[in-house]
Each structure stands twice: as structure tokens, then as C-alpha cells.
Amino acid sequence: MMGLDPVPAYPESPDRGLEALLGCLCCPGCAAPLRHERTRLACAAGHSFDIARQGYVNLVAGQTRHRGDTAGMVAARDRFLSRHHYRPLIDTVTVLAAHHDPDVPGTVVDLAGGTGRYLAAVLDRLPHRHGVCLEASTAALRRAARAHPRAGAIGADVWRRWPLVAESASIVLNVFAPRNRSEIRRVLAPGGILITATPTADHLRELIDPLGMTTVDPNKSERLAADLRGFAPLDAQLVTYRMGLDHEDARTLAGMGPTAHHVSEDELDRRVAGLPELTGVTFAVEVAVYRASSG
Ligand SMILES: C[S@@+](CC[C@H](N)C(=O)[O-])C[C@H]1O[C@@H](n2cnc3c(N)ncnc32)[C@H](O)[C@@H]1O
Ligand SMILES: [Zn+2]
Numbered sequence: 001m002m003g004l005d006p007v008p009a010y011p012e013s014p015d016r017g018l019e020a021l022l023g024c025l026c027c028p029g030c031a032a033p034l035r036h037e038r039t040r041l042a043c044a045a046g047h048s049f050d051i052a053r054q055g056y057v058n059l060v061a062g063q064t065r066h067r068g069d070t071a072g073m074v075a076a077r078d079r080f081l082s083r084h085h086y087r088p089l090i091d092t093v094t095v096l097a098a099h100h101d102p103d104v105p106g107t108v109v110d111l112a113g114g115t116g117r118y119l120a121a122v123l124d125r126l127p128h129r130h131g132v133c134l135e136a137s138t139a140a141l142r143r144a145a146r147a148h149p150r151a152g153a154i155g156a157d158v159w160r161r162w163p164l165v166a167e168s169a170s171i172v173l174n175v176f177a178p179r180n181r182s183e184i185r186r187v188l189a190p191g192g193i194l195i196t197a198t199p200t201a202d203h204l205r206e207l208i209d210p211l212g213m214t215t216v217d218p219n220k221s222e223r224l225a226a227d228l229r230g231f232a233p234l235d236a237q238l239v240t241y242r243m244g245l246d247h248e249d250a251r252t253l254a255g256m257g258p259t260a261h262h263v264s265e266d267e268l269d270r271r272v273a274g275l276p277e278l279t280g281v282t283f284a285v286e287v288a289v290y291r292a293s294s295g
Helices: 071-081 087-100 117-125 138-144 181-187 205-211 220-227 247-255 265-273
Strands: 035-037 040-042 048-050 107-111 131-135 151-155 169-175 188-199 231-245 279-292
Touching (some): 071 247, 087 117, 107 117, 117 169, 138 151, 205 247
Parallel strands (some): 131 151
Antiparallel strands (some): 188 279, 231 279
């Protein structure tokens, strides 16, 4: 059985990484700059947003129907990522970010960044950068607020205008997550880069039928290309290997995705019990780097 990575032992930073981000955050109501007032962020027009006890700030104006992952899915994702099975992906994203780190000022934005694991790894490699995890899920934001001393966690809806100043980002990370092309373009500084990680059709294929997991859309790469019109490809790496997953791993992996919505807990337990003690499972994810092209 593989060991667990300890939860990153970062001391609680008193401002939870928010102070350094003020220059890139803006009010979701009126797009004005935000200032830090004790326990909230506020704009000059009087819109204000409480800093949650756990350190994140929800910068969504009004209601959103996107609530992101449930607490159960987030806990499963956190647990799975703390094992070593996805380490090569985290390393590839980090190495590509360091290699292509553009010579422009700006934050690292982790789009729908979940618990902020990838962001934390990238910031460790880029000591001159600060980062922001944009997320809809409260459970994920609570964890992301502690992910790294140079990162803040901001509640936002990928599909709406982000509470970020135009051209304030040097790198946008988008790992297994929804993307919004026009907002990515708006927030990237000229010369800034986008790094995507997208599963291929082979990803986790040995578990899809036995566990009733959702399959990757076979047109995904075409969809990705259409999604990213206006971005010039700079680099790409297929990260592929075999993982040996025991029952607990397989159960956790299924629990962190949408399978949890259409297969009951009992049924999932039954299906996992029917797997061999150790299942060889394909990991196959493409990591790509793009630069926003002009026009
Ligand atoms: C498959 S998870 C990936 C999380 C993270 N990038 C990782 O790989 O660990 C997708 C994430 O997108 C978030 N999400 C889904 N819809 C969203 C939205 N409309 N706005 C912001 N985040 C959203 C979910 O809460 C979830 O954390
Ligand atoms: Zn405002």
C-alpha cells in the first residue's frame, strides 16, 4: 500500500494569501478595485465580500447555479491526490509551467482549481509568483485557502465574468476542469500562457465499465481545439503510464468524479469488491501549453 503525502505543512498565513492578490482582484458587481477591510474585501461603491473563517472569499455577485463539487467528491479528490498515483501529472504541469514561465508580471490562476494541489506545486517551482485558485465549490475553497502561503482561494463561477483584472495573469492552469475561453484571454497578460490537462479516451479505461464511470467524449480533442481558438500551441506532452490501484484507490477515484451521481454508494462498493485485488489502470492525460495569439 502506498503512503500518503502529509497535508502540506504550511503555517497559517494571517491574510491567507489575499493581500498580495489585491491588485489583480476586482469587484464582481462593478469591476472596481477591492481593498482589504478587516474581515472583508470591499469596493468604493460599497459592494463587500466577507472573508470566510477558513480564509477564502466568495466573489460571486448574486446567485449562481454552479455549486461545483460536493464535499464528498472534494474529500475523495484530496485523498486520491495525496497518494502518488497522479504525481507524474503534477510534475509535468509543474515542469512545463517552469519551462514556459513567461517573462511578464502576473499571477498564476488555477481555473476550477479544486483543492489547489496543482497550483501549490507550480508556486513551489516559481518562487516569484503568487497564485489564485478560482473555484465554485465551498468544500474545495476551504482546502485551497490552505494550499500555499502565496495562494488565495476565491469563490467564482467559471462561466461568468471572473473577479480578476484584465491582463493580470501570467499563467492560467486548467486541469480536468471547465474553461471559458474569452475570460482566459481577458485575464492573460500579453505573452501569458495557458496550461491545460485533458484526459484522452484511454484514461482510466479499465475502470469505466466495471465501475460505471463516465467516459471521455471521443470528440474531446476536437472540442478542445474549438474551445481554444485564438491560442497558439507551444508545447504538449502525453502523460501515460499504468497505475496499480487497490480497492480503496478505485473506490476513492470513482468517488471524486460524477460517477458518484448515478451509481449508489452500495452499488459502487459491490462493484469495487468485484475487482481484482490490484487493478492495472491506464493513466493517459494530455498536457498542453498555449499562448494567446493576437487577433
Ligand atoms: C474534476 S475537478 C478538477 C479540480 C482540480 N483542477 C484538480 O484537478 O484537482 C473540476 C472542478 O471544477 C469545479 N467547477 C465545476 N463547475 C464550476 C464552475 N462553474 N465554476 C467554478 N468551478 C467549477 C468543481 O468544483 C471541481 O473542483
Ligand atoms: Zn463594486
